[in-house]
Amino acid sequence: MATGMRGMELLQNASLNKSTAFTEAERQALGLVGLVPDVTETEDIQLKRVLMQLGHKNTDLERYIHLVNLLDHDETLFYRTIMSDPARFLPIIYDPTIGEACLKFGHIYRQARGMYLSIERRGKVKDVLRNWPQKDVRFICVTDGGRILGLGDLGANGMGIPIGKLQLYTAAAGVPPQYLLPMYLDAGTNNQQYLSDPLYLGLRKARPATEDLYSFVDEFVQAVQDVFPKCCIHFEDWTGVDAVHLLQRYRDKFCVYNDDVQGTAGITLAGMINAAKLKGSKLGDEKYLFLGAGSAGIGLANLLCSALAQEGMSLQDAQSRVHMFDVKGLLESTRTDLVDFQRPYAHPHAPTADFLEAIRSIKPTTIIGVSTVGGAFTQAVVETLSTINERPVILALSNPTEHAECTAEQAYAWSGGKAIYAAGVQFPPVHLAGTTFLPGQANNFYIFPAVGMAIFATQASRVSDEMFIEAARAVADQVPAELLNQGLLYPLQSNILETEIQTAARVAKLVFDSGLARVGRPDDMVAFIRAHVYKPEYPSLI
Numbered sequence: 339m340a341t342g343m344r345g346m347e348l349l350q351n352a353s354l355n356k357s358t359a360f361t362e363a364e365r366q367a368l369g370l371v372g373l374v375p376d377v378t379e380t381e382d383i384q385l386k387r388v389l390m391q392l393g394h395k396n397t398d399l400e401r402y403i404h405l406v407n408l409l410d411h412d413e414t415l416f417y418r419t420i421m422s423d424p425a426r427f428l429p430i431i432y433d434p435t436i437g438e439a440c441l442k443f444g445h446i447y448r449q450a451r452g453m454y455l456s457i458e459r460r461g462k463v464k465d466v467l468r469n470w471p472q473k474d475v476r477f478i479c480v481t482d483g484g485r486i487l488g489l490g491d492l493g494a495n496g497m498g499i500p501i502g503k504l505q506l507y508t509a510a511a512g513v514p515p516q517y518l519l520p521m522y523l524d525a526g527t528n529n530q531q532y533l534s535d536p537l538y539l540g541l542r543k544a545r546p547a548t549e550d551l552y553s554f555v556d557e558f559v560q561a562v563q564d565v566f567p568k569c570c571i572h573f574e575d576w577t578g579v580d581a582v583h584l585l586q587r588y589r590d591k592f593c594v595y596n597d598d599v600q601g602t603a604g605i606t607l608a609g610m611i612n613a614a615k616l617k618g619s620k621l622g623d624e625k626y627l628f629l630g631a632g633s634a635g636i637g638l639a640n641l642l643c644s645a646l647a648q649e650g651m652s653l654q655d656a657q658s659r660v661h662m663f664d665v666k667g668l669l670e671s672t673r674t675d676l677v678d679f680q681r682p683y684a685h686p687h688a689p690t691a692d693f694l695e696a697i698r699s700i701k702p703t704t705i706i707g708v709s710t711v712g713g714a715f716t717q718a719v720v721e722t723l724s725t726i727n728e729r730p731v732i733l734a735l736s737n738p739t740e741h742a743e744c745t746a747e748q749a750y751a752w753s754g755g756k757a758i759y760a761a762g763v764q765f766p767p768v769h770l771a772g773t774t775f776l777p778g779q780a781n782n783f784y785i786f787p788a789v790g791m792a793i794f795a796t797q798a799s800r801v802s803d804e805m806f807i808e809a810a811r812a813v814a815d816q817v818p819a820e821l822l823n824q825g826l827l828y829p830l831q832s833n834i835l836e837t838e839i840q841t842a843a844r845v846a847k848l849v850f851d852s853g854l855a856r857v858g859r860p861d862d863m864v865a866f867i868r869a870h871v872y873k874p875e876y877p878s879l880i
Contacts (some may be wrong), residue, residue: 344756345369348879352413353516355875359384367880381418388419398435405431409505410449413515417874420509425831428509428783432502434763437487441501443495444537451501452520454494456541459553463561474564474616476517477734479503480558482525482551483540483878484577488710488741491577493527493735494540499575503786504599509712511787511838512805512871513794519566523558525551551580554585559588568856570793572579572597572786578632582679594800597786599637604785604806606638606706606733607645609778609827611814613704613731613758614639616822622651624659624731627700628742629693629715630708631664634735636679638706645807657682661700667691697722704731707743711736713745722813728756735762735780746777760827776826784813784828788838792845795870797856808848812841835871 341354348368349355356364358379363691388408395401403587405427409416420427429435434844439446459466462464483496500520525534526543533542545551562569571595573584583857585596595601614621628635643669646656662669663682669680670687697719707715715734723730730753734743746765749757755770758779768775789809793801816829816837831835843863850859860866861871 339879341879343368345373349373352409352411354879355412356879357384357412357415359876360879364879370786381415381874384415385422388415388880389828398430399438399446401443402439403448407452408667409447409683410451414876417508417515417872419506420624421835421874423832424509424834428506428834429764429830431505431509432783433487433781434738436498436502436565436570437489440486440492440495440498441489442540443492444532444535447537447539452497452522454497454522454524454539455558456524456528457551458541460554460557460692463531463557464565467561467565468734472516472519473566473700474517475519475569477504477507477513477570477572477790478519478521478562478566479572479574481573481575482523482524482580483527484575484580486547486575486737486738489738491527491529493529493532493544494522494538495532496575497522497539502808502849503572503574506783507787507790507855508641508832508872509787510783511791512873513787513791514870514871514872523555525554548580552584555584558740559592559594563592563702568797569683570594570790570791570798574598576633578634578636579677581633582636586737589801593798594638595789596633597782597804599633600641600801600803600806601782601786601789602634602708602735604789604810605780605782605828606735607641607731607807608784608813609760609780609813610642610704610731612817612822612827615814616758616825617729617731620649622649622659623658624807625701626660626698626704626706627702628660628662628706628708629678630706630710631662631669631738632708633684634708635662635706636683639683639709640679641803641810644803647679648807661685661687661696661702663693663696667694684768685773690714694718694722696727701726703727707732707734707736709736709743710741711743713744715749717748717752720744720749720757724753727759730756731758733760733780734761737762739763744862746775749777750775758825758827774824775819776821776824778826778828779831780828784834784837784841785809788812788841789845791838791842791867791870792849794847795842795867796846796854798849798854799856800854802852802854804852805845805848809841809845812844813837839864839867839871 441551479500483493486492486496504518508515526541528544532538570593586715588594643656732749749759760780764779
């Protein structure tokens with residue numbers, strides 16, 4: 339693999355640098371003698387050093403900063419580290435540590451990663467995109483920082499999210515990193531704290547009117563088609579209304595999806611499938627009450643209803659099984675403040691602003707928290723749900739950890755061990771009355787990287803909801819019975835790459851069946867996916 343680079347230029351290229359792993363022949367041929375220690379180490383030895391250094395750090399934020407610094411200098415070793423122990427490292431490079439990293443992004447910033455596209459560059463977006471050195475970009479993960487995790491408007495500090503999301507494409511599903519472009523679309527922020535921070539990295543102006551913002555996003559989306567024609571746009575952490583409306587605006591024309599709408603829905607649907615399996619019921623037998631009716635809640639409800647329709651239920655009947663509750667109370671038919679995508683879930687019901695009363699009257703079998711309100715599932719809520727149901731299903735999906743609607747320990751204790759529980763963050767096993775419960779993490783990283791790999795391998799021209807439903811079913815199918823019986827609704831994270839390869843193969847089959855692929859259909863779908871998987875191994879440079 340001849341690169342034309344030599345000496346310090348090679349050492350400063352993170353995708354090619356081997357640090358102490360250059361062979362003697364490479365040192366001689368590439369002008370590296372004397373520029374690196376005079377030893378040739380294996381990747382295993384390098385990994386041992388990284389693990390030792392991480393062990394000396396006192397917090398996960400310090401470990402995050404160390405790993406980002408490693409990525410800036412040696413991309414292969416970074417991914418070798420993450421993929422060596424995903425259950426340990428995914429919570430460091432992404433949720434929950436990424437929340438703290440975003441809050442402090444401008445303060446811990448060391449080196450640019452990805453692209454920063456300002457609304458001030460309107461009319462010249464194509465020119466900006468052409469500055470990116472990789473000319474075959476397959477995925478752009480883009481945020482405007484409008485609603486980062488459960489933390490709100492973080493503006494430019496939200497750039498940590500697309501950076502982290504795309505790292506998960508590689509670490510969890512093996513999508514090669516050279517095809518991935520994180521991007522912050524900077525249209526300002528309404529966060530006064532950051533506008534007043536001298537170290538803030540974004541435009542110091544308030545967010546524009548919706549029409550103005552969408553006009554700029556239109557230019558961006560069209561520019562991507564022209565500059566990167568095989569690219570899929572992954573929208574991430576936009577405000578709820580924007581998330582839904584921008585997805586509606588582009589999904590039938592371009593290869594786009596929104597992880598907060600579709601990815602969150604997919605992983606939650608997987609949990610619902612396995613919860614029903616545990617109960618010996620079917621999805622259509624359950625009744626669902628959401629706390630939170632923004633983009634995540636609506637996206638989840640829509641995907642659930644599509645899955646129910648696949649099982650033979652009419653869309654109207656499916657929607658009648660779903661109830662939603664937001665900051666103003668239950669979504670019901672007399673409310674006049676609802677936006678278009680909420681109305682299908684506003685059923686005839688007496689108005690109430692009391693979530694507990696809504697549980698008593700609706701009698702749901704499953705409650706789903708997408709509220710970002712920590713502790714919203716109180717003891718009274720869990721106990722009431724447990725009197726109505728023999729096996730209440732409690733999905734507390736908000737993150738970071740302090741935003742979870744209830745903890746695993748609370749759910750199991752308050753329900754007397756009856757609850758089937760998962761959260762948006764990982765909680766440790768819970769020991770109660772001689773029984774060990776394994777709470778699962780309903781994290782999107784089971785879904786979107788696998789869908790991404792399927793899109794990458796098939797060069798899919800569009801992204802459909804059916805792809806996320808199939809991914810959900812594939813993830814659910816990979817939980818062994820012995821773990822499911824302990825309450826674990828999701829596969830173990832320690833084997834996530836293999837889980838996602840199998841999931842991607844099933845999604846890829848659907849892509850071919852749907853006529854959306856732009857490559858020839860293979861005979862062996864799993865082997866086809868494996869052939870595209872990135873391996874964190876140093877190439878020979880001579």
